[in-house]
Amino acid sequence: MAVSVFDLFKIGIGPSSSHTVGPMRAAARFVSRWLDETGMLPRVAGIRCELFGSLALTGRGHGTDKAVLCGLEGSMPDSIDPDSIPATLTRIRESGRIRLHGSHEITFNEKTDLVFNKRQKLPYHTNGMRFSAHDAAGNELATRDYYSVGGGFVVNADEAAVDRIVADTTPLPHPYHSGDELLEICAQTGKTIAEVVLENEKSWRSEAEVRAGLLAIWKAMQSCVARGMREGGTLPGGLHVKRRAPELLAGLHSRPEEALRDPLTILDWVNLYALAVNEENAAGGRVVTAPTNGAAGIVPAVLHYY
Missing domain, CATH: 3.30.1330.90 (D-3-phosphoglycerate dehydrogenase; domain 3)
Known part of the structure; x- marks a missing residue:
């Protein structure tokens, strides 16, 4: 598959x-x-x-x-x-x-x-x-x-x-079934993980289409983080959970000098990005399923950090 x-x-x-x-x-x-x-x-x-x-x-x-x-x-x-x-x-x-x-x-x-x-x-x-x-x-x-x-x-x-989730038998130039197999392919070919995955993606669409699609996903992630840090109020549901991301953002902006003294301050920003997405998800906003909505905040947070 x-x-x-x-x-x-x-x-x-x-x-x-x-x-x-x-x-x-x-x-x-x-x-x-x-x-x-x-x-x-x-x-x-x-x-x-x-x-x-x-x-x-x-x-x-x-x-x-x-x-x-x-x-x-x-x-x-x-x-x-x-x-x-x-x-x-x-x-x-x-x-x-x-x-x-x-x-x-x-x-x-x-x-x-x-x-x-x-x-x-x-x-x-x-x-x-x-x-x-x-x-x-x-x-x-x-x-x-x-x-x-x-x-x-x-x-x-x-x-x-027939227990079939995705009926796709497209032959790939670099098929793998585990992380170990992926690393072995990289060692044998001299390619990075990104290069191996890109070669596989080109089995379905052109490189230009792959890059355009990935940029659209990244734009959606960026917009989600930005909206999550901007929107206040409470989340839907009977528990009346207050959104926390805007206050966390304000707190980080109020102490920029700490980032110079404590390198771990960057983790506060990473956590902020993830929380902003999680709160947008809970509010029914636009997110990127990555690979589920429950985990949607992790990849955008890491990409923003990178």
Whole structure:
């Protein structure tokens, strides 16, 4: 199985790669592939979404309901504006209508059409979803099961049944299965880790595309850190957790001379960068899944330090 850097680092939204990013992708995929591309979208009069297992038990706290609604409207985690989500949800909930694929508007009652099956689980994974669409007469037009298996990856029931997360058998010039094998390749070829990975990435796309994609990811990381250090207030949820990054930033700016005396002061900055991302993730902001949302602050913090 071949895995690209762009499979591991994906631009998305918080707070969870498996409970937010995955469900949004699944909902958008169902509407796009099974309703729009098949020509059935104009016939759809109603849609039903069911969440199972962990998605049902902890979904509301992780924004799974919000992610599904935005996904049904055609939004994707890497392109949706997080600041637009509250207005979209308010429109859907107050009007009782949803715009499938952003164009086909139908009646939607969140209480009955988005169901949390807390005592049930689909067969292959605890993060299961089922989407069904019907026409005006109540006839089923399409139904599909999906599983959010972590890191933003989504598989359908057929893929889950054969335990297949990514069906990519692209031959790579430098295949490896462990860190030891990667280091051995570097020793044999005289290439750095970065050069080995770049050669592998060129099996899928041009070097220019690889570099442009990585720069887009880095820009998203930088923006996330900057916003996290700027935004105050409290994080969503009933615990009313106060954001700490802006105060930490102010404190570091107030004592720049300490950096000259104590080299460990730089670690305070590294921790600040990571915390800023973590708080953005908890707030549902734009982050880079690296390789999960729960670990999203580590790579940006290290890159900012570097």
